[in-house]
Each structure stands twice: as C-alpha cells, then as structure tokens.
Amino acid sequence: MQLLLALTDDPNPNVRMDAATLGYDADPERCRKTLLQVKDEPGIVAALALVGLLQKDSQFAAEFEREAREKHHKEMTQNRRQTDSE
Numbered sequence: 022m023q024l025l026l027a028l029t030d031d032p033n034p035n036v037r038m039d040a041a042t043l044g045y046d047a048d049p050e051r052c053r054k055t056l057l058q059v060k061d062e063p064g065i066v067a068a069l070a071l072v073g074l075l076q077k078d079s080q081f082a083a084e085f086e087r088e089a090r091e092k093h094h095k096e097m098t099q100n101r102r103q104t105d106s107e
Contacts, residue, residue: 022047029055034062042073053078 026048028040041055056077059070074081 026051034059034064034066038066038070038073041070042077045073045077049078053081 022044025040025044028036029044029051031037031040037055038059041052041059045052045056053074056070056074060067060074062070075085076082
C-alpha cells in the first residue's frame with residue numbers, strides 16, 4: 022500500500038489520480054489533497070478526479086452539491102429578471 026500511496030506524488034497527473042482513488046481508504050487526507058490538485062489539471066483527468074472526490078469524500082460531495090444548488094438558484098433568479106424586464 023505504501024508503494025501505491027507514494028505514486029500520489031508522481032509527476033504524471035493520471036498516475037496521481039489513479040493512486041489517490043485506489044489508496045483513498047488507506048490515507049484519506051493525502052489522497053483527498055492529491056485529487057483536489059489533479060482536479061485543477063487540464064483534460065479528462067480533472068473530471069475523473071472530480072468523480073473520485075464525489076464518490077470517496079462525503080464532505081466534498083455535500084459542499085459540491087450545495088454550491089451547485091446556489092449557482093442554479095442564482096441563474097434562475099437572473100433568468101426571471103431578464104424575462105420580467107422584457
């Protein structure tokens with residue numbers, strides 16, 4: 022397991038994401054940090070890291086859902102204002 026967790030420091034974001042997802046239960050803090058960093062990388066690896074966080078980290082998932090609802094509410098409010106002013 023230590024070899025797997027060591028891969029969370031690999032320069033390749035795909036390797037880091039895989040290692041963090043697979044090793045999450047062994048070292049949640051380290052793997053959460055890695056997935057949060059990979060989430061900001063360009064490409065599909067960022068989406069996969071986000072999915073890993075949503076599946077493995079209930080606190081992250083709850084915060085993500087709250088922010089999504091707030092964003093949706095804000096967009097709906099703006100759309101209503103635009104419709105009302107037309």
